[in-house]
Amino acid sequence: MKTLQIEVCFFAALRERLGERTMRAVPRGTTLAALWRALAAEAPGLERLPVRFAVRERYVEPSYVLRAGDSVAIFPPVSGGA
Amino acid sequence: MKTLQIEVCFFAALRERLGERTMRAVPRGTTLAALWRALAAEAPGLERLPVRFAVRERYVEPSYVLRAGDSVAIFPPVSGGA
Amino acid sequence: MFQISAEPLDAARVMAAVRDPAAGAVVVFTGTTRRTNAGRRVVKLEYEAHERMALTEMRRLAAAAKRRWRLRKVAMVHRIGVVPVGEPSVVIAVSAGHRDEAFLAGRWLIDRLKEIVPIWKKEHYRGGAVWIGAQQGGPPRRRAIYPARRGR
Amino acid sequence: MFQISAEPLDAARVMAAVRDPAAGAVVVFTGTTRRTNAGRRVVKLEYEAHERMALTEMRRLAAAAKRRWRLRKVAMVHRIGVVPVGEPSVVIAVSAGHRDEAFLAGRWLIDRLKEIVPIWKKEHYRGGAVWIGAQQGGPPRRRAIYPARRGR
Numbered sequence: 250m251k252t253l254q255i256e257v258c259f260f261a262a263l264r265e266r267l268g269e270r271t272m273r274a275v276p277r278g279t280t281l282a283a284l285w286r287a288l289a290a291e292a293p294g295l296e297r298l299p300v301r302f303a304v305r306e307r308y309v310e311p312s313y314v315l316r317a318g319d320s321v322a323i324f325p326p327v328s329g330g331a
Numbered sequence: 332m333k334t335l336q337i338e339v340c341f342f343a344a345l346r347e348r349l350g351e352r353t354m355r356a357v358p359r360g361t362t363l364a365a366l367w368r369a370l371a372a373e374a375p376g377l378e379r380l381p382v383r384f385a386v387r388e389r390y391v392e393p394s395y396v397l398r399a400g401d402s403v404a405i406f407p408p409v410s411g412g413a
Numbered sequence: 414m415f416q417i418s419a420e421p422l423d424a425a426r427v428m429a430a431v432r433d434p435a436a437g438a439v440v441v442f443t444g445t446t447r448r449t450n451a452g453r454r455v456v457k458l459e460y461e462a463h464e465r466m467a468l469t470e471m472r473r474l475a476a477a478a479k480r481r482w483r484l485r486k487v488a489m490v491h492r493i494g495v496v497p498v499g500e501p502s503v504v505i506a507v508s509a510g511h512r513d514e515a516f517l518a519g520r521w522l523i524d525r526l527k528e529i530v531p532i533w534k535k536e537h538y539r540g541g542a543v544w545i546g547a548q549q550g551g552p553p554r555r556r557a558i559y560p561a562r563r564g565r
Numbered sequence: 566m567f568q569i570s571a572e573p574l575d576a577a578r579v580m581a582a583v584r585d586p587a588a589g590a591v592v593v594f595t596g597t598t599r600r601t602n603a604g605r606r607v608v609k610l611e612y613e614a615h616e617r618m619a620l621t622e623m624r625r626l627a628a629a630a631k632r633r634w635r636l637r638k639v640a641m642v643h644r645i646g647v648v649p650v651g652e653p654s655v656v657i658a659v660s661a662g663h664r665d666e667a668f669l670a671g672r673w674l675i676d677r678l679k680e681i682v683p684i685w686k687k688e689h690y691r692g693g694a695v696w697i698g699a700q701q702g703g704p705p706r707r708r709a710i711y712p713a714r715r716g717r
Contacts, residue, residue: 260683261685261696262696265696303615303618306618306621307621322615327681329619329643329655329683329685330655330682342531343461343533343535385466388463388469404463406533409527410545410546411530411531411533424577424591428577428595437598437599439593440595441595442668443590443591448586512596512672512675519592519668
């Protein structure tokens with residue numbers, strides 16, 4: 250079973266817990282939701298936080314299946330705009 | 332029957348037809364509507380124009396009865412604000 | 414800040430006039446007459462005001478808006494005299510705790526200003542000029558202009 | 566003009582960016598965080614953005630607004646980094662032929678920016694700091710954030 254190299258960036262509260270970015274090798278067919286479950290398991294309490302996903306600077310749903318070369322952003326619900 | 336001295340100011344299209352201001356002597360009990368009918372009779376076509384009335388810088392209705400010392404403004408519907 | 418001004422309007426100054434430490438939102442409206450009105454090309458504009466009454470009415474509108482919404486500050490300025498096409502003739506600024514109120518009040522104030530504040534516009538075209546509003550017939554809109562029924 | 570900026574925002578510059586000879590109305594919204602949020606006194610603010618994505622999303626929002634209303638120009642700027650309390654964090658300007666569109670689009674753009682554009686606010690209090698939004702539960706609001714369903 251082949252694996253994919255995926256770059257993941259975090260923002261805001263997630264960045265403070267997990268760092269700015271990480272590279273992960275995941276099996277083909279992995280969804281964002283599964284990737285996030287694996288990442289969230291590394292720090293206590295993370296899996297309960299609401300998160301949003303973007304791939305190549307577009308929002309995508311948690312069911313998105315990762316592809317080779319994807320650059321993923323994972324972040325909390327946004328709160329800009331004053 | 333006593334008369335009142337009333338100062339009348341005109342604005343915009345009415346000012347161009349009737350001048351900036353005039354003094355009129357009117358009988359007690361005269362309404363703004365009657366004052367305007369008399370003034371409008373002095374230039375052709377005026378009585379058909381829509382007008383607004385103000386006394387001492389407040390809008391008043393045409394049925395307003397003039398009082399001694401009233402300063403009256405008569406003008407077309409407003410059109411400011413771009 | 415409530416002004417009738419023969420000078421070009423400075424929207425940034427009007428905006429600054431509503432600055433307030435408790436304001437979370439500021440909305441500024443700038444109105445400009447466009448080059449074409451109802452298909453006729455406007456070459457020049459001219460505004461005339463009943464100045465004292467216009468200032469009184471602006472302040473009354475601001476007070477009515479403050480009764481209606483939770484606002485911090487309101488500023489309204491209108492230009493008079495000759496206004497080149499493309500330059501603002503009116504600027505309204507509102508500050509409020511929240512954006513709901515700032516947007517609603519800003520929109521309400523410009524609508525009411527156009528109905529109530531005694532200012533008139535004359536549009537100059539090639540070969541003629543027209544006072545806007547003077548030709549319109551129909552009865553006055555009572556709800557809008559008479560004080561006793563206003564500000565509800 | 567679409568910018569994410571670490572410098573203080575200049576609302577007058579944003580307003581100038583939407584100037585257009587065919588615009589009869591300009592609406593500018595300025596949002597500022599207030600000193601008190603939910604009863605806690607804010608001593609400092611900090612904004613973080615996914616900058617490239619934020620700019621992309623701002624441009625997409627502007628394009629969606631232009632499909633929805635007849636607009637001339639749209640400008641959106643958001644500040645990042647440390648922002649003193651009382652200084653604007655966001656400025657949005659819209660020009661349009663008529664004020665209806667300018668007000669509606671201005672309001673819509675700030676609402677959508679707050680739902681969609683990837684920017685986060687951290688409020689610092691005496692003895693602590695909180696990322697706003699990070700604690701809120703509940704599923705994502707699909708209509709709001711997913712591209713396929715947006716801009717209708």
